[in-house]
Amino acid sequence: MTRDASRPAAGRPRLSGAPTGSPRQDIIREAIALFVAKGYAETTMSEIARSAGLRQSSLYYWFARKDNILQALLEENRSSLALATALEAQSGAAAPRLYAVLHADVMQLCSAPLDFYEFERVARSQPQNFGAFFDDYAALHRLTASIVHQGVSAGEFLAVDSSDVATAALGLNEGLQRHYRQPLPGLRSYSAEQVSELSADTSLARLLAIPESLPEIRMAARGITSDWNTTAES
Amino acid sequence: MTRDASRPAAGRPRLSGAPTGSPRQDIIREAIALFVAKGYAETTMSEIARSAGLRQSSLYYWFARKDNILQALLEENRSSLALATALEAQSGAAAPRLYAVLHADVMQLCSAPLDFYEFERVARSQPQNFGAFFDDYAALHRLTASIVHQGVSAGEFLAVDSSDVATAALGLNEGLQRHYRQPLPGLRSYSAEQVSELSADTSLARLLAIPESLPEIRMAARGITSDWNTTAES
């Protein structure tokens, strides 16, 4: 399990005569496509192997367990953490910062290849391998609660328990992510942008003494987000 | 697959010499215990059979598929629907009624033998068998939205899209149910009552023009709920 960057490759040739460019990346790419289409549990190693152009058992040369494919894919999980870290340390009104963090989190959950809960299930079954997942979650929770606390201290928000509010906000993010991913029959379906807005709106609305200010906050948050995106690119 | 109520029973005796009282019920009972302990997907038919005192293949005489055990167990899913139906038709302030419905829903999700999402996953894989599940969900959503709409019309709530609010409220219920069932490492854990209150508080707070009235509403909802429980018993 070493190469992966080199080109022509050694080793026994594939029976399928497949290109064998960068097996590890190829496998991950094909696995993602299948996970998106059918979910993790419903995707078999045989299917991934077929898509990637090798035999089922050959996958185990690159990934010792099915989980490990997921783990490789986890690296950029909850990357909204970076935004949260930056915004928590920032000064200024708490409301737009909180809005931006929550909105970005839902957007990220929606665009991830796997349902958050499916991910969490696997992470829970392999805590030693997925410690980073739980660390990230705890960090996001702490940062969220901290921004809420800032808002409460500044009199910008109602007096609430900031930890409870963070729990509810993240729980709502996850619950609505699910509604985006798997719309329930009989209910309207939402776009990623729509659920993100619905979630952030809901969490913010409960904090504001003057609910009418929500539209301004939404606008301000949009500004913060786009600033972040442009600076992050450079 | 007929008897199930009678006592001594015909048929080939069990190898285990087990009591063979009411096999169907016995199986369901043992299955629930295992589902609660390990979840649906992680519980095998062999384990259920061992607990119930017969062989793995004999289970299939009573339940043609593993799903069917779940289905039998589904009958009382989202029974908060009954409360919602009653309260939607009731007159009076919308806020306490909405609070009571949301609170009862989370309590029910928390006390169910299975995680809501695990249930939903199975239901989705067998839509023809689990139609009732989705029907109930759609009904609960409709009733919730209707109560919200009543509150908006009466000027009791802020002007919001009642369907969106219902989606967010139910999504929050499900998300927090998960936090109760599977507390994330690093975060505090909540009791069923605590998550129910957190969820209902959050959903209501975003609707109220005067957030300070939440405590009264919470009290009033408690009254409604206990009234319902006493009349339902008689």
Next chain:
DNA sequence: ACACCTTTTCGATAAGTTATAGAAAGTCTC
């Protein structure tokens, strides 16, 4: 007493899953 039907359980087994072991088929180094 006995043949026959119904109910329930069992053993054997098929087809699919994740994962392991060791042989095989190339390239690379000396």
Next chain:
DNA sequence: GAGACTTTCTATAACTTATCGAAAAGGTGT
């Protein structure tokens, strides 16, 4: 070329869910 290294293969173990037909009881009519 000889040998080492890398990668893939085949074969197979152990475990799933699910099916099939035989087996073991009770009940019924003659």
